[in-house]
Amino acid sequence: MCEDWSEFRGSERYRVLPGLRSSLIKGTDSQPGPAMGRPRRGGPGAGQLLRWAVLQAAWAAAMGQVRYSVAEEAEAGTVVGRLAQELGVAAAELVSRPLRVVPEGGGGSLEVNAQSGALVVRSRLDREALCGPSPRCALELEVVVGKPPRLFHVEVEIQDVNDNAPLFPAEKKNLSIAESRVPGSRFPLEGASDADIGTNSQLRYTLSANEHFALELQNSKEQRNSLALLLKKPLDREEAAEHRLLLTATDGGKPELTGTAQLVISVLDANDNAPVCDQPVYEVRLFENAPIGTLVIKLNATDSDEGMNKDISFSFSNTFTPSFRNMFKIDPDRGEVRLKGELDFENVSLYEIRIDATDRGALPLTGHCTLVVEVLDVNDNAPELRVTSLSVPVPEDAPPGTVVAVISVSDRDSGANGRVSCSIGAELPFRLVGTFKNSQALVLSEAVDRERVAEYEVVVRARDGGAPSLWASSRLVVPLSDVNDNAPAFAQAVYTVFVRENSPAGAPLVRVSAWDPDAGANGRVSYGAVERRVGERPLSSYVWVQAESGSICALQPLDYEEVQVLQFEVSARDGGLPSLSGQASVQVFVVDANDNAPVVSPWGRGLGPAWEAVSLSAGAGQVVGKVQAVDADSGYNAWLRYEVQDPLSAGPFRVGVYSGEISTSRALEEADGPVRSLVIVVRDHGEPALSASATVSLSLVESVRAVAWESGPGGGSGGAAVDSNVSLLIAIWSVSGLLVVVIAAWVGVRCCGGPAEACGSGEGPAVCSSGGGSWSSSQQQRQSRLVCVGEGGAKRDLMVFSPVVPSSADNWAAEKQQDATPNPCGTVSGVLL
Incomplete structure (x- = not known):
């Protein structure tokens, strides 16, 4: 004991008695006594009380030990026990015999009150600090009573109170759990600790409300509690990547104290989610002239997983046709779709492309979307x-x-x-x-x-x-087919031709021409004469019209003395069905030829010489008789000239050149008689000239008496013959003068392009005159007329026929130069054109 005392004094700290420590090690449990420090008289268990009594008795016998109990955390001044009273020291003796705890001071938590001798609490008592986790905590004190000094052992048991809340090793606990863990999986947790003992240290645990986890408390073989976190429902990192739970530990004290720890559960990703595109269908419009390399669209897909499980690669689906692959390309990492070929709206106007979005997990998952590319038309195709x-x-x-x-x-x-x-x-x-x-x-x-x-x-x-x-x-050529809607039309409405009489048969008279604007048979023209009678004979006996060429030929020589003007109609008929026809007039003027010699009109009863009695008293210039002759020709061919065949034998007589009058050239004498015969020659002006002669016998008598000439129809007195010839000469000269005036006017109109053109496209009739500028009338007075058809109506022009006619060969040569068509009618002669 002395050894224990010296150790106590030297360390200046409280010690738990060895016997008490032994009882604690063996598991002896004792309950604290009253708070006022009453000595503990017994314990709850019979065995424990027996052992305790034995120990107390031994201690008391040896040392005089006193036991007290006090609750921890008692306030300063709290009386633990009346130590002076227990030791038998009266209050009055406390002054002379003070009580003190050894060692004094030293920071002790208990002290003896000097006045009352009571053991009181000096400073805060902390059972956990003094005894730690021991079930029983007691302080052993040595109290010295002075004069005479005595040493007493005092034991103060510190009773536990619930002054410590449960305490977890860390305020925050991090856990990582893969989302692929199945329900029922357990995850051990480290429980909380409580510095208190007994019921105050008995803990129960609770977990904040959640649907995934629960707490499981298991008892091990060593009677130790094992705390675990139990997975009730599968985790989904994509739904909740982290779970924060509050773990609460509650002790059994009264009042209860709690301690908490936060459980941060991180859900580890598993590749359980396929990538998802932003849109299931992407619609893009592109013009067909978009250049190669144009960005069509940038795809975007997300994967709820993380790490490699969320890295996405884009590609065209295997259902993408090769032709489409040639039009588009895709960047697998960026998801950019660009044009690779040239779009053509007319070939493909809509592309529907399946695209795969695949993650890079160990077991990759694939999402799908569709890209619809609508090609917009541009005007790149001509109609x-x-x-x-x-x-x-x-x-x-x-x-x-x-x-x-x-x-x-x-x-x-x-x-x-x-x-x-x-x-x-x-x-x-x-x-x-x-x-x-x-x-x-x-x-x-x-x-x-x-x-x-x-x-x-x-x-x-x-x-x-x-x-x-x-x-x-586009160029279309539209030809028109012909129908027979046009009748043949002649180049001239009236064809005028001059033909010398006695032209040989077959001589061409004129060639008519008609034009039909129709085509083929509708424009193929055939010609023919419209039949009529000329006098007592049909037209067909005079002329013939060649059907193909339109040439008109004379079938017989024409006799001016029989027909002066041959006028007829020529028709032109096409080959259409039905055929159409047109007509033109043809006027054939027969030009007189000098084919008739003058004929002296007979007088008297025979054809012998005519006798005329002439008075010898007739003076110079007196008409004594007249020779009258006629010519069947016309114009110059009928213009007669009279002359004495032998002028020397005429003596004092002479003949009027154009009158045929026999007159005296001087006064008559008897030497001139008794009878004078004159041969009178009558000549025409034709070429060659034809002539006739008559013999006139003049008998010179003394007395004048009327003598009747027996000359037939042309006979008469000399005065009447003179009047007839004079009248003929006046008419010839008048007509010749009028002709000159008409020619001058016609030339003037033609030169100025005036109304003279109204007579058709043909030239006017040729006008011929003799040197004398006159014509003579034959036995029958004849007229020549020309009918002109034009805008101004019909006109009449006077024509004078001259016996001086150019040769027919010259005229035909001139016509040949104007018309190169071969002459179908044979040799040409005697035609004036």
Whole structure:
């Protein structure tokens, strides 16, 4: 004991008695006594009380030990026990015999009150600090009573109170659990500790409300509690990547104290989610002229997983056709889809592309989306024209509205770019009529005339509605087929020709020409004369018209004295069905030839010489008789000239050159008689000139008496003959003067292009005159007339026929130069043109 005391004094700290420590090690449990420090009289268990009593008795016998109990955390001044009273020290003795705890001071928690001798609490008592986790905690004190000093052992048991809350090793506990763990999995947790003992240290645990976890408390074989976290429901990192739970530990004290720890559960990812595109269907519009390399779209997909499980690679689906692959390419990392080829709206207007988004997990998952690329049309195709039906040639009598051609119009573009309008020239007799959606009919809009325009060139222009618009054209040649709608038309309405009489049979008179603007047989013209009678004979006995060439030939020599003007109609008929015809007038003027010699009119009863009685008293210039002759010819061929065949034998008589009057050239004498015979020669002016002669016998008598000439129809007195010849000369000269005036006027009109052209396209009649500028009348007075047809109506021109006629060969040569057509009628002679 002395050893224990010295150790106590030297360390200046409280010690637990060895016997008490032994009882604690063995598990002896004792309950604290009253708070006022009453000595403990027994314990709860019989065995424990027995052992305790034995120990106390032994201690008391040896040392005089006193035991007290006090609750920890008692306030300063709390009386633990009346130590002086227990030791038998009266209050009055405390002054002389003070009580003190050994060692004094030293920071002790208990002390003895000097006045009352009570053991009181000096400073805070902390059972956990003094005894730690021991079930029983007691302080052993040595109390010295002075004079005489005595040493007492005092034991103060510190009773536990619930002054310590449960305490976890860390305020925050991090756990990592894979989302692939199945329900029922356990995850051990480190429980809390409580510095108190007994019931105050008995803990129960609770977990904040959640649907995934629960607490499981297991008892091990060593009677130790094992705390675990139990997984009730599968985790989903994509739904909640982290769970924060509050673990609460509650002790059994009263009042209860709690301690908490936060459980931070991180859910580890498993590749259980496939990538998901932002949109299930991406719709993009691109113009077909978008250049190669144009960004079509940038795809975006997300994966709820993390790490490699969320890294996404894009690719075209295996269902993507190779032709589409040539049009697009995709960046697997960026998800950019770009043009690889040239778009063509007319070939493909819509692309539907399946795209796969695949993560890079150990077992990769794939998401899908669709890219729809709509190709927008641009005006890159010109309209197309195609003639599907062409009905040519078109009859020229086709009515308006006749369909000529059907034109198919198309444009591979769409919308306004493919809306086509067609047009043709405004001056054409056609118009376009829409028949179907993409068809135009070219129809006649007005009557057409092949003779005016035989063929039309129609250019159909098609223009679309794009901006800028594109156009195309198609050229159609529309020929017109002929119908027999035109009658042959002669170049002249009246053909005038002069033919020398006695021309040989077969001599061509004139060639008529008619033109028919129709084609083929409709324009093939044949000629013929319109039959009529000329006098007592038919026209066909005089002339013949060649059907193919239109040449008119004389079938017999023409006799001027029989027919002076041969006028007839020539028809021209085409070969159409039915045929059409036209007519022209032909006037054949027979030019007189000097084929008749003058004929002296007979007088008396015979053809012998004529006798005339002449008075010897007749003076110079007195008409004593007249010779009268006629010529069947006309013009100069009928213009007669009288002369004495032998002028020397005429003596005092002479003959009027144109009158045929026999007159005296001087006064008569008896030497001139009694009888004078004159041979009178009558000549015409023809070439060659023809003549006749008559013998006139003049008997010179003394007295004058009337003598009647027996000269037939032309007979009469000398005065009457003179009057007749004078009248003839006056008429010839008058007509010649009028002819000169008419020729001058006609030349003037022709030179100025005036109304003279109204007589048709042919030249006017040729006018011939002799040197004397006159003509003479024959037995029958004849007139020549020319009928002109034109705008101004019919005219009459005076023609004078001259016996001086150019040779027929010269005239025919001139005609040959004007018309190179061979003469079908044979040799030409005696024709004046």
